[in-house]
Amino acid sequence: MKTITLAHGNGGQENNELISKVFYKAFKNDILDKSEDAAVIENGNLAFSTDSFTVSPLFFNGADIGKLAICGTCNDLAMMGAKPKYLTCSVIIEEGLDKRTLDKIVKSMKEELEVNGAVVVSGDTKVVPKGSVDKIFINTTGIGQIQYKGISSNNITSEDTILVSRDIGAHGATIFASREGIDMNTNLKSDCASLYPQVKALIDSGIKITALRDATRGGVSAVLNEWAKQSNICIEVEEASIPVSDEVNGICELLGFEAMALANEGTFVLAIKNEDAQKALEVLKQTNETASIIGSVSAEHIGKVVLNSAWGTKRFLELPTGELLPRIC
Structure with missing residues (x-):
């Protein structure tokens, strides 16, 4: 692997290679090694996860990048048996984005937060020159309270x-x-x-x-x-x-x-x-x-x-x- 290609973001073989050979190698620790949808921390009481969203188009039948940004992180927490509680929201916005588009995206995020009973408690905003990103990229990070302990993709058996x-x-x-x-x-x-x-x-x-x-x-x-x-x-x-x-x-x-x-x-x-x-x-x-x-x-x-x-x-x-x-x- 000499250069990064689009295939390295596919969620499949190339993506696993990138994660294992670069990020897991650099950041190796017992929590990360478990390779779960969210990290289980604080003696198994909390789940912690982050995700970034670059979907194109921004709006599509059934959802938009805003709804997706909340669902994505909250779902990672839920997969560890955790109720989503607190999220951060960081956005990188391309100059020239229509404010009505941004308002619509944020409204979708607010509605999905209510579904989860979660709140955004911190965030960051960057605006970059036209062409530096495609309209808007969003990152959300979440913490959830684990309601069912012991869920792990490392413990599956014939039972x-x-x-x-x-x-x-x-x-x-x-x-x-x-x-x-x-x-x-x-x-x-x-x-x-x-x-x-x-x-x-x-x-x-x-x-x-x-x-x-x-x-x-x-x-x-x-x-x-x-x-x-x-x-x-x-x-x-x-x-x-x-x-x-x-x-x-x-x-x-x-x-x-x-x-x-x-x-x-x-x-x-x-x-x-x-x-x-x-x-x-x-x-x-x-x-x-x-x-x-x-x-x-x-x-x-x-x-x-x-x-x-x-x-x-x-x-x-x-x-x-x-x-x-x-x-x-």
Whole structure:
């Protein structure tokens, strides 16, 4: 790796290489080594995470960069069983940005903060010359109070069942269609949403949760591959059980994408104790009818994800490579 390419931001293989060889190498410590969606600190009582947002276009069907900036960080906290509490907001604004655009973005952020019961308590603003950034980039950092301790992607075993909270790939497909001006005359829209209410419902129902992860860049494929390596397991996925909408399937068939590798912003993957899997599915279906049990854990091919087709064939589901959609979030 001599230079940084767009593929290094894909959430897949190249992105993992960049993080491990540059940032993990420089900042190595026990908390960072766990590679969770958010750092667990203060004796397991707090979750801490940060994220930056550069999505293009700024506004798209179902959300905008403002809503995305709150959902993204709050969802990372929720994936560790934490209720989002306090956020910071930093923005880099290109000179010439219409104030009405900025007002609309900030309004979306305010509304999503209310969904999470969180507040922005600090921030920073920079304005840079035209051409230095594309309109506006946003960073949010969040702290959450952990409500359910012990969630970790390093502890998944054969006693767990793999679920997904809804149909996959809607955000990636929406961004691509919007960016390329594709009008499919459908209801396709981003899945961008705050996930803490669903996590709270699982906790309140007494579900035994092993791991949670929102399937953002790199999609469900990246999550499952990361889990397989982190927990030293094989994850076997039933292809017929993966929920994909007709609209997303249409985009994938048109452009040669794989839905499992498309980004999501309101979809998460769960590892739930086998005895609670059906109960967890019932809780998830209260929000999204398309929630599904998609796989199990085995020792068949350690560190790998196996996709079982409806015709009895098997293939490895690899970590995404290359950059299908830069600036997806």
